[in-house]
Amino acid sequence: xxxxxxxxxxxxxxxxxxxxxxxxxxxxxxxxxxxxxxxxxxxxxxxxxxxxxxxxxxxxxxxxxxxxxxxxxxxxxxxxxxxxxxxxxxxxxxxxxxxxxxxxxxxxxxxxxxxxxxxxxxxxxxxxxxxxxx
Numbered sequence: 111x112x113x114x115x116x117x118x119x120x121x122x123x124x125x126x127x128x129x130x131x132x133x134x135x136x137x138x139x140x141x142x143x144x145x146x147x148x149x150x151x152x153x154x155x156x157x158x159x160x161x162x163x164x165x166x167x168x169x170x171x172x173x174x175x176x177x178x179x180x181x182x183x184x185x186x187x188x189x190x191x192x193x194x195x196x197x198x199x200x201x202x203x204x205x206x207x208x209x210x211x212x213x214x215x216x217x218x219x220x221x222x223x224x225x226x227x228x229x230x231x232x233x234x235x236x237x238x239x240x241x242x243x244x
Contacts (some may be wrong), residue, residue, distance in 0.1 A: 153190045157182040176236045194225040
């Protein structure tokens with residue numbers, strides 16, 4: 111009888127562990143559940159901002175234009191169900207080389223800019239005269 115009680119206790123503990131692991135798996139695989147929990151991961155597929163002719167990371171894509179980078183950035187956030195105006199600032203930090211961060215942090219970061227404002231600023235800082243809205 112004691113062995114049966116021990117077996118039941120072990121099964122109960124195993125069931126609790128399984129339920130915890132299932133909840134963790136849902137949090138790790140579902141953008142909605144992550145968002146509801148207050149925890150949002152930065153997507154690892156975010157592009158690195160480098161233009162053709164100014165390669166800083168050889169193993170990363172080089173973009174033909176600033177707009178090409180912006181489109182790719184938007185696509186990745188949208189694929190992860192992240193609202194651009196809500197998450198762009200946090201996500202874009204890892205996309206910039208130090209030369210871009212040198213102006214971005216004091217001029218843009220934490221200033222409450224919308225994604226549209228950031229796109230215009232990035233285009234202007236990189237010599238794009240006609241701001242193309244995407």
